[in-house]
Amino acid sequence: FTASTAMSELPSSVVAARPVSDLPAHLQCSSCSKPLFNARQTPHGCRLCQACVTGLLHEVEKRPCPGHTEACTLRDHHSEEDASGQVEVEVSQATCFPDMATRREVAKLRVRCPNCDAGCSVQLEWARMDQHVQQSCDWHSLRCEQCKELILKKDMQRHTSSECRHRKETCDLCSQLVTHSEMETSHRNLQSDVCCPRFSARCPHCSERSTPMDRRGYVAHLSECPERPVECKYSHLGCRAMVRRSDLERHYRESMDSHLELMDSKLKQAAIAQQSPVSAVPQSSVGAGALAATATDGRDVVDVKRRVGSVFEQFKKLQNRCNVE
Structure with missing residues (x-):
């Protein structure tokens, strides 16, 4: 045109x-x-x-x-x-x-x-x-440069100064410029690895009994905090419990039956895995490469049997301990 x-x-x-x-x-x-x-x-x-x-x-x-x-x-x-x-x-x-x-x-x-x-x-x-x-239209929508939301022109100044979650704020402890959304979620959070170096607070797990500490002190405290949730040592078997450190021994005692059931399930899975379908194939129907693969599978079966035996021994010991207690 x-x-x-x-x-x-x-x-x-x-x-x-x-x-x-x-x-x-x-x-x-x-x-x-x-x-x-x-x-x-x-x-x-x-x-x-x-x-x-x-x-x-x-x-x-x-x-x-x-x-x-x-x-x-x-x-x-x-x-x-x-x-x-x-x-x-x-x-x-x-x-x-x-x-x-x-x-x-x-x-x-x-x-x-x-x-x-x-x-x-x-x-x-x-x-x-x-x-x-x-x-000049105050009711025209503009896109905030920080959060990309559509805001009415008449509300933009208030939004950018006090409402935008991505607005920049100066930390009064370390003087760093931090976005509003990060101030509470990470900058002033002992559990964040980017926590303000001058921020101090009580342990979030044992806050009533602990003294205020900075990020470095908190990391050191985690290794001994009795209230910190930790994984059960049988998580590799399928236990999904998160237990306070001070309650671990009680968890092991009270959950012995469920741990035995998890171990039994693993044993059954291992027993099924040791059965190799390749061993049933006649040698005359396979080539040299397939025979080599069969030999490798045979070694894997032996290894599986060994591991099954080891797990079974652990299972028997744990079962005997349960019967004694």
């Missing part, structure tokens, strides 16, 4: 503006009946809005005109007749040209601000609405 054509187009930022009064028929799109926003005209005189042209027509391939005028079904020697004796005129984006007269008329229409549903009551000519939206 030429420079004059580009200048006559209304920007997409105001496409949602609604006319204040009812539209005359000649300013309504022949396809969707909405205002002729950046009107285009077909060779047969059908007027379409920008959305219908770009959304319903191919760039160069001709398709039936989406308009609903009588001109859209006139006979045309380039098209084949249908059963009713009528033909649909075919057009493409390339064959539609800007309707400058209609665009000038639409640009003078008085419309409501696109942000009227949010609270803006301004009414202007469509051609002047974009300047209002971009420069």
